[in-house]
Amino acid sequence: MTVSITDDFDLQAIADSGQCFRWDPIPGGMRILHGKECLLVRPVGKNRYDFSCTEDAFERIWAPYLDLAADYAAIRARIDPEKDPFLAAACAHQAGIRILRQDPWEMLISFIISQNRNIPAIRNSIAKLCEAAGEQRRDEEGNTYFTFPAPEAVAALSGEAMDRCRLGYRDRYVRSAAEKAADGSIDFTALSGASDEELLKQLLAIYGVGVKVASCVMLFGFHRVNAFPVDVWIRRVLEEHYPRGYPREEYAPYNGIYQQYLFAEIRSGRK
């Protein structure tokens, strides 16, 4: 089906934003993996895209996933270039990013895996985990892909199979989280109803999850768009561009969205 998207939507910018690890370029577009689902997207004209899904799947899965109901241009426009030139420039340069509504379980595992590693290494481990414990399927064009595995499937992996995912010391974190998600002691449905403060507390109680990973899971898995992950890159932004402090209160409730523009900006090499 053809979809019209007039708000910010840049496939490459989103793929490069560090929030998703299973977006892959295909000829003329992007293949997007999300949980067990797969979507092929190709731009076909100004603000128009070919989606390899039915209208029903678009309404039910992909429009929510891509957060198409939100107005990112308006969120960018809230920043005053006079008061915060660096963030305003970041918003302008990095326009096209959206915060995806990803699966909480997939985000928990993905960001546990992310710690102390760069993005290519993260993608590699996640792909291997999907191959080891996910289901093999074919996309609309007959190419194979693997679903993101269910908690039970990860918990059931042998030590050897886990080793092949190259998780390093994180393997026990992944296994523990999978066991707790499988037996219900991590309950994503219940967590989705918690306040930001309570959700953070619950996530920090998970073995292998610190403040940085918890913030990413909140932002990308629970769509808590005021969560503000501080990693080495954002730390650099704050030190170099906000020596007198960063106005978190002023940017509520969208701190997480602005964080993404800052992150993309500093990683792009622009100063």
Add this chain to the structure above:
DNA sequence: AGGCAGGCTTTTA
């Protein structure tokens, strides 16, 4: 109690 140093697997540049 809360802060800090050191260690940790592997990949990437």
Add this chain to the structure above:
DNA sequence: TAAAAGCCTGCC
């Protein structure tokens, strides 16, 4: 060789 979307443990 250093750095990478960090966290845990032990020590003080």
